Every structure is written in structure tokens, then in C-alpha cells.
Amino acid sequence: MTAALVLSLMLMQDPDLQKVQELQQKLRAVVEKVSPAYVFFGNGSGVCISSDGWALTNFHVSGDRQGQRVRMPGGKQFLADIVGFDPLGDISLCKLREAKDLPFCELGDSDALQVGQHVIAVGNPFLLGNGSWEPTITFGIVSALHRYMDNPGYFDAIQTDAQINPGNSGGPLITMDGKVVGINGRIDIKRFMNRVNTGIGYAIPSRQIQRYMDAFKRGGRVFEGFIDGIQIGECGDGRYDNVGEYGDGVFVARVDAETPAGKAGFEPGDIIFEAEGYRITNANRFHGVVSNWPEGVSIRVKVRRKAEEKELKVFLGDPAKILERKRAMEATELGFAQGPGLQLGAIQPGGPAAKAGLKAGDVLTHVDGRRVGSWTEFRALLRPNAELLLTVTRDGKDVELTLKVPRPKTDE
């Protein structure tokens, strides 16, 4: 009799509906877990990745301004400071001030992604969640991996059909186990005058972000890794002999001595086919793989040389430029806040800006007689211990002041 009862109960339940509901239950549980970690970041999105308020967003959403007002679901406000940023790769790491015990969503392993698996995007498309501070959830699949695009450099992007739209930028792409596997940032659009999703969205993979994390936390601009001192070509290029077949990898056309490439032992004619376990099939994939690391680290690269395979260890970036930038970056403690445009915000008493006679509200126009158009341009002119002649506009008049750039905190 019990068997009959069980049977009749089972027949009442539609097994397909039951399966769908099981998936739904899983999906809703993930949404419930990850949605509180979402960050309403200006006119875009972000995601909190630690309980003490480290958060990720796109550089094109955040810029590198300090003290931006952001909100968490429900509307609680925080001020966010941009700590490290990569304008080319379109990622910013920021820290929410006075953050404690925040809901967060940890980074997952984008290398484990499979085309076709379910993913969730959390975002604020068209700023629809402003006011109610409830983010938008969209659901889709991983459409492709390792997509390559220039400017901004989404060199190794995840492609998804989870609908992302203007306002989703900087928000997380999440797997069904509730981990952040990418930061959504870019969509392909076709419709005239309407920036609306067409089923093609791109996310920056979490593994790349993890590899940049130390550099982001050290602060300032982070540059993509590249192999300095090497010229490469596409394998199978008919203009050259002995350069393999297209798909084999990239061939080394020239190596400059006394560069990281020369020191690593690359030789002309080498075919690069792997780096850190990633297969390299062509020039785009070569850039895509290499830029998965920031400059300043070393990676293992496999080359085919005649009948041999060799593993080389190469330092990424130009060491001289890295040192120069490091010094310049450390010299940016000038004691003023950046306002809108090139306007100066609050001046720190006793700081270099205060000593130079700069006042809040001054608008910077020239450095050493050269016009500057942005804070990024301004920072590029900074050199430790340098004395810069600044021209600022104050009450409609030009004022000239001398700013002494401080000595770097550490000297190598």
C-alpha cells in the first residue's frame, strides 16, 4: 500500500518541472548569496570581494578618483578610494572606507570555465536599481573563452549571453557555485543610437585579476606584462621560411640582447607555443596570455627550437621604465585632492601643495609652460625632487607657483 501511495505522489509531480525547480532553487540560492556583495558604483557597477571592503570595478567606471560615493544593495553608502588601476585592461581595485563585516563574493577560477555552463551577471543596467538599490540579475551561459580585443585591452575575455547593458560595467559574472569568475565590462552593439545588448557581452577573467592583485594593492597604475626585446610573427606566414603552420604558435623574428627577452635566452627562429601552461596558437593568443600577468613578474615560456623543446623564464616589462615609473608614482604624494576637471580639491595642511601656495578651487592649466589636459598627463610629468612651475587659474587670473615634488619614500 505504501508503494502505491509513493507511486501516486510521484505521478502527480511532473518530473521535468521538478528538475527545473531544482535548478531554480540553486539559482536563487546563488543570487541570494552574491547579490548583497554587489556595489552600485557611480553610473556603473562593482563587487565587494572581501569583508573589509576591497572591491573591483572597471577603470572606465571608476577612473582613479578618491572618495567616490558608492552604495551596497539596500542603499547603505560608502566612500570608495581607488587603490590600483589598469586603464588598458579596464580594471580598478578600490577600498571602501570604514568597511567592516561586509557581504562579499570571492574570486573563482576562470580557467575552469567551460563553454555552455550557466553564469549570472549582477549589475545596474540603465541605472534601473537607483532608488530601490536592488541590482539586476541576468542569466545566461559562457558563449566563448579567450576572446581578444584591442582598446581597451580585453585580451583574454569571457564572452557571455547573460544580458549585460550600459550600467552593468564593473559588475561580476558569477558561476553557479557563487564565485566571481569575471568582471563584466563591454558589449557588442549594432543598433543605431541605442547601446543595448545583442547577446554578446565580455568579462575580464578572474585569474587575470588575481595575478594583478598584488600590484593593484601596492597602488597606482598597473601596466600589462609584455616581453620586452622581442619581435614576433604569426606562424605559417608565407613571407618567411621555417616558421611552422598557422596555429603552431608565434615565431621569434628578432631578439635584442640586454633586454629581458635576450637575457631569457630567446633566439630568432624559436616558435613560442606555450606560456605558464596555456597553449599559444597565434599572435592574439600570445598577447592574451602574456598580458594575463602585470609587468614586473617572470613567467615560464615554452619554445620549439629545431627538434627541441625548451622552457625559458622571462621577466615581463622594461625594467628601466618600471623603476622610473615606480619613483614617479611614489612622488605623487603632493597633498591635495583632485577635483572636477583639473580643479584642486582639499589641500592637506603642511603638504607640498600647501607649501607651494596652492588653494582649493585653483584650476591647473600648465606645468613648466606646457598645457596639461588631465590628471594622468600631470602625473606623467612628475619626477622625484623636481621643482615644477605650475600655472593655475584663480578668480579668473593666472597664478604661477612652484611645487616641489617630494623625495620618494624608498630609494633603490
Added chain:
Amino acid sequence: MNLLLAFLLAASGDDPFAPVLAKLRETASKSVVAIDVERDSDPDGITGSGAVAQHRDYYNRPKGPTSGVIYEADGFILTSRFNVSGGIRKNGLKVTLWDGRQLAGELLGTDEQRDIALVKIDATALPVLAHADMSAVGQGSFLALIGRSPERSHPTINLGILSATSRMNKAAVQTDAEMNYGNAGGALITLKGELVGIACNIKPDTVWGQSGGVGFACKLAEIDKLLPRLKKGEKIEAEKRPFLGIRAGEGNPDVEGIQIAEVMKDSPAEKAGIKKEDVLVELGGVKITDSESLKEALEPRKIGDEVELKVMRKEKAGWKEKAFKLKLEGKAEP
């Protein structure tokens, strides 16, 4: 018993969605109707000029039927207001039922803000959908959107999830089921076939466009409050709010403010000389950092007020501040 279970699961195939949706197509779709409208004039359906007019297939109301939902068994049908807006010709509103019957429809009340309209047909004992228990539906719940376009006899089903529970001043839910001119007005339902809302707010002047993964459905609780007024034939107009006529971009790395992604045609912003790519930094002395601060700055203003705006504009020599004065006009949102 395990054997039986295995048999049942095997019978359903690998994709459990297909049979569930097929069932909804047979059952729930009977409550979804096709609506045809013949018009003498159509101010809502055709927007823009110049380049926008060249993209008519995207911006303009296409030919063909739209969708509606039988809400009460004695002939009350809900649809998107946009579907029945404009100058309807005499006897120009036709409703086609699931069984092929075509009946004359009468437009009763409309609500502009919620984009909802009530149509009456002369029929009884029509199939209505059970209402979903909204406490059991949340972000991530699977939903299906059923429309009856372009073919009246074949329902269209789109699968999606509930993206957000509270949109359009709490009147609507949001879904990523693809919503177009044809299935707007249709039924957003749970996969058990219970009605969640009436698909709406897909029209030419919305920034989210069509089938971009952002669609809305007016909540039933909201509709039930409106229903007595709609039955009386009231045409409820949207509340107008002060507007500048700009659409915000995602931000600018160099300048804090709102980077303007679009300046709307004939808007106060365009008349004042504000351009696309300008960064709005101040309104009436209030610093603008993001869309939220703009909303706060506009809050105390009234339609017709004159306000001063400051924008940063990128010129060859760098960013330059520019001041503008404009008169706020009124516009219904969205």
C-alpha cells in the same frame, strides 16, 4: 521503485525546460490573445527624424499584431498601453483568441505611467491564469513570457528569470526574457503557469530598447488597484517631472561628473547648447558626481524653473569649464 523513477526521468529527456515550456504553450497560452489595431494617426509609434527615421525597423512600431492577456473571464483583457495608443479607427480594434475567434475590442481605460490598457470583448467563460504567489517568486526564479505575435495562431514563448522585484516606482518587476514590440502586452508567468505580470514598457523612446535583456511587467497588485478606474474608461496620465534631456554614460576617468552619452532632440539641454561627451559637473550650485546626485539636485526644482549648469568640455587644449542656463521642461518617465 528506483527503476520507475529512472524511467520517468529518462522519459523527460536531458533538457527539462523543453517539455515544461511545451506544456505552457498548450495551456497558459490560451489566456494570451492577439490584438490588431488599425489607426488613423500614430504619434507614439513613429519617433525621431533624420538618422533615427532611417532605422525605422528598430525604432518604429512594426506592422502586425501585439499581445494581450485575458484577466477576467467575462472579456476583460489587459495589454500594454503602447499597443493600443494613437488614433484607433472606428471598429479598428480586433482581438483574436486562442481558438481563432476574432472579436471586436473596445478600449476602456489606460494608464500612461504604468503602460497598461484595458480592452473589453463581448465573450464569457474565457480561460484566466491563476495569480502567482509573489512571496514565492524572487530574483532568479524562472519565468516565461508568452505573446501572440507575429502569428496570431502560434504563441511565442521566451524563457528568462526574474531580474529584479521592484522597478518603475515599485509598479513592475524586471525580467531578462527577451521582450519585443510583439510580445509586450503578453503574460509573464512562472513555469507552473501562474501569472506574474503584464509585459510592458517596451516602446520606441525607452533607452533599454527591445530584446536587450531588460523588460518589465506590471505587477498584478498594481493592476488590481487600477482596475476599477480602468473599467470606468479613465485615461490616467503620467506625472511629469523636470527633465534636462540628457542620458548619462558610465563615467569619465579624468573628470568627476556625469559624462553625457546622449543629448535628446529638442530637449532643454540641446536648446542650451550642451553636447554629447560633455561632463556635467554642477547644477544650480550643487556638485554633480553621479546620476544620484543629479536626481537630488533636480528634486527641489519645478517644471519651468531656470537652472544654471556647469559642464566640462574636452577641447584641443584640454578640459574647459562651460556654463549654461536652461529652462526645465516636463516629461513623463520612463
